[in-house]
Amino acid sequence: MSTLEEHVDIGVPVDRAWAGLHRVEDYPRFVAGVRGATLGAGGRARLDVEAGGRARGFEAELSDRGDERVLEWHTTGAPDLMGSFSLLPIDRNHTRVQARIEYDPATIRETFGGPKGFAQANAIERIVRDDLEHLKEHLEQERQPGSGHG
Numbered sequence: 001m002s003t004l005e006e007h008v009d010i011g012v013p014v015d016r017a018w019a020g021l022h023r024v025e026d027y028p029r030f031v032a033g034v035r036g037a038t039l040g041a042g043g044r045a046r047l048d049v050e051a052g053g054r055a056r057g058f059e060a061e062l063s064d065r066g067d068e069r070v071l072e073w074h075t076t077g078a079p080d081l082m083g084s085f086s087l088l089p090i091d092r093n094h095t096r097v098q099a100r101i102e103y104d105p106a107t108i109r110e111t112f113g114g115p116k117g118f119a120q121a122n123a124i125e126r127i128v129r130d131d132l133e134h135l136k137e138h139l140e141q142e143r144q145p146g147s148g149h150g
Contacts, residue, residue: 002102004100004102005101006128006129007099008097012093012094012139013094014069016095018087024037024038024039026138030134030138033051035049043063043064044059045059056111058077060075060076068086079104083099097136108120
């Protein structure tokens with residue numbers, strides 16, 4: 001298994017960032033390739049993903065360590081992926097979101113296609129970094145006055 005860790009600092013309070021991560025239906029707004037997402041009973045999520053020219057559905061289980069502000073997830077079938085989002089308050093109005101993803105490079109290639117080896121690791125790192133930046137934009141725009149949100 002390979003492990004990737006990335007983080008982004010977001011200009012919203014930790015409670016708002018925590019709530020944003022739990023709105024699974026918003027994932028298509030900031031996660032590359034996710035075309036649809038729903039949260040079912042017992043923390044089970046369904047993600048409809050398009051990547052490498054392939055459309056697939058994935059089931060994942062989400063679990064909270066709310067007292068620690070950690071949201072853990074893992075797929076319940078192929079591909080075997082797992083990870084977590086940890087939220088750390090920087091100050092009253094800023095939060096660091098740390099993403100950790102564990103994956104098997106061969107499985108990712110089989111599932112989505114794309115490059116091998118170092119090029120694949122770079123591509124995955126870039127995608128995760130971009131997703132975190134999109135999460136930042138999504139949550140920060142959500143709080144803007146006159147945006148019609150929170």
